[in-house]
Amino acid sequence: MSTETDVPEIRLISGVRKRTDMLFRGAMTVGALASLVILALIAGFLLFRGFQIFADFGLGFLTSSTWDSGDVNDPTTARFGIAAMLVGSVLIATIAVVVAVPFAMSAALFIEYYAPRAVRTVLTSVLDLIAAVPSVIWGIWGYSVLMPDAEGWAKTLHSWLGWFPLFDVPAPIFGRSPFIAGLLLAMMILPIVTSVAREVYGQAPRDHVDAAYALGGTRWGALRTVVIPFGRSGLVGGAMLGLGRALGETVAVFLVLNLVFDVNFKILASAGGNVASLIASRFGEASPYELKGLMAAGLVLFLVTLLVNAAATAVVKRAKVAV
């Protein structure tokens, strides 16, 4: 039996936001803007400290490969250009992504769709653990364990594919090459790319996977037809995240790469460049003027990384539209 008290009161709709709503909205806005402000501050700081270099060398700073601090008391004798380092950074990061993505993709598919639950838990924990290894440890491991083996792989690659300029070498020295630095970076970015790939593959629509099975599709058929295309944009995003990290990696690369101020596209040769490693190697003993050069190099690296991330966002958006 209903009584008058069962009838709810008429709810008034007001256009005025509640105080708690406004507080929450404000807190979220500040949080969202904080990252932009921090980014702008970093860019501003680097520009402020490195501006003189851009003014002195102009575009030459990006196109020249000379890095000569000259006479400490006479900055006019200094010559700074980061072309070799920039090309090296992109080359090594590209090798890392090319090597890491297929492994990450396979690992993610195995963990999500093939591994028994217990194995999945262990593998996920191991990957998280690998992500937490400091880069200096990676560098030491890369130098003492990976490099001796990787030199052999490089020799094999050279003997098979040496006719192709990318795999040619000016002298038969295969240590501390962009190839080895790229392999090391590939292992370093593997956890993050795998983690992102696992996340997106795990979200593939179960309905469509079932549909594939119900049409006679094998597990591989379902993965190939449903899961991999569905996760394509996410995988690109993960690869770009990895690329971003690879571009900025410093210590590990510094330990396994022979820094040479010449633009070099021969990935097996014992000569390469890396902007972050350049900064790490020169920072301690740089003159005030060279320090400005390093700040300018940092700004260029910062902008390249931003550009890569912006490109990743665009690629992800396009891939989403296509699927």
Added chain:
Amino acid sequence: MSLVVDGVVARGAFSRVVSISIEPGRPVGLVGPNGSGKSTTLRAIAGLDRLASGTISLDGSVLDGADAFVPAELRGVGVVFQTMRLFPHLTALDNVAFGLRCAGASRHDARGQARRLLTSVGADHVADRRPATLSGGEAQRVALARALAPSPRVLLLDEPFASVDADSRPALRALLRSLVVGSGICSVIVSHDRADISDLTDVVVDLGSAG
């Protein structure tokens, strides 16, 4: 050849005893309110879920039982889902060719066969279009062709016309009836629409109240 389901279908906390026998060329309609286990029964027949107990057998061989379970991809079952679930990144033609490719047909042969099937369901004009650009009726025809493509031994249809407007339904019903009866396969149709059940099925199984 007949399909026999005799056991308990279950999904989550829900379970229901189901006992039905489906003869070739005599479509069975599953009716009942929401939650009565119609779709769960279809999933069990398709091999997407296991029976809690009992058996499903096709022509005497056990597909699901205490000691045997034939996975979905090996059952030779075609399914038309309520939401159709066409693969969004493939064209209509490649959607239909999917099952044939899985069965080992070459790309060329699978596409040729898929095109013939699309023609038979009156959807050849959408062969090169992606599912997102199809109307409900067109998508339904493609889904039907896709389910029939690998020549299934059993055809399962879950609310096959849920996304189709009322005007297009009679023609699709007639098409489906001719394909199902003509092919002489075992088929089960779940629908809330009485017209679907009366026009398409020869036997009706009422699963009764919600579980």
